[in-house]
Amino acid sequence: MRNTTLLFLIKKNENKIAEVLLAMKKRGFGAGRWNGVGGKLQEGETLTQALLRETTEEIGVSFQESDLQKVAELVFTFPHRPDFDQMVHVYVTEEWSGEPVESEEMKPEWFSVDKIPFDTMWPDDKFWVPQMIEGKLIKGGFTFGEGDVIVEQEVNIVESL
Numbered sequence: 001m002r003n004t005t006l007l008f009l010i011k012k013n014e015n016k017i018a019e020v021l022l023a024m025k026k027r028g029f030g031a032g033r034w035n036g037v038g039g040k041l042q043e044g045e046t047l048t049q050a051l052l053r054e055t056t057e058e059i060g061v062s063f064q065e066s067d068l069q070k071v072a073e074l075v076f077t078f079p080h081r082p083d084f085d086q087m088v089h090v091y092v093t094e095e096w097s098g099e100p101v102e103s104e105e106m107k108p109e110w111f112s113v114d115k116i117p118f119d120t121m122w123p124d125d126k127f128w129v130p131q132m133i134e135g136k137l138i139k140g141g142f143t144f145g146e147g148d149v150i151v152e153q154e155v156n157i158v159e160s161l
Contacts (some may be wrong), residue, residue, distance in 0.1 A: 005038035023106035
């Protein structure tokens with residue numbers, strides 16, 4: 001199972017997440033869905049090095065590792081496509097350099113937390129993203145069947161990651 005990364009840029013209002021940056025995936029795995037940014041690690045990269053590289057490539061922003069907050073560890077399994085199996089390390093940050101811009105791979109857009117487009121995101125997101133927005137730490141797992149239907153799920157709120 002490979003490690004992958006996922007980052008959500010956030011804006012807070014009165015110490016609560018008010019807006020989340022999602023990006024429309026334009027090609028490859030997850031195309032046609034809103035998601036955070038991130039991806040696979042390259043040889044020798046740490047999680048945060050991969051996250052910085054992917055974020056810069058996908059939406060043109062960078063960040064300091066010290067500004068990241070890890071919020072979730074999610075295991076995704078695809079019994080019909082085991083090459084898709086992954087452990088996703090999810091982070092948020094409210095500090096970054098540059099303005100999010102569209103790339104060949106992603107088209108970023110800000111969403112108010114009450115207008116997150118769950119119907120055009122991965123089906124698992126509705127089970128854990130609201131918890132993330134509330135500031136909770138999450139460990140979970142999802143098993144997908146054919147057609148990206150969730151056949152098993154587990155979401156746990158934890159004290160630390």
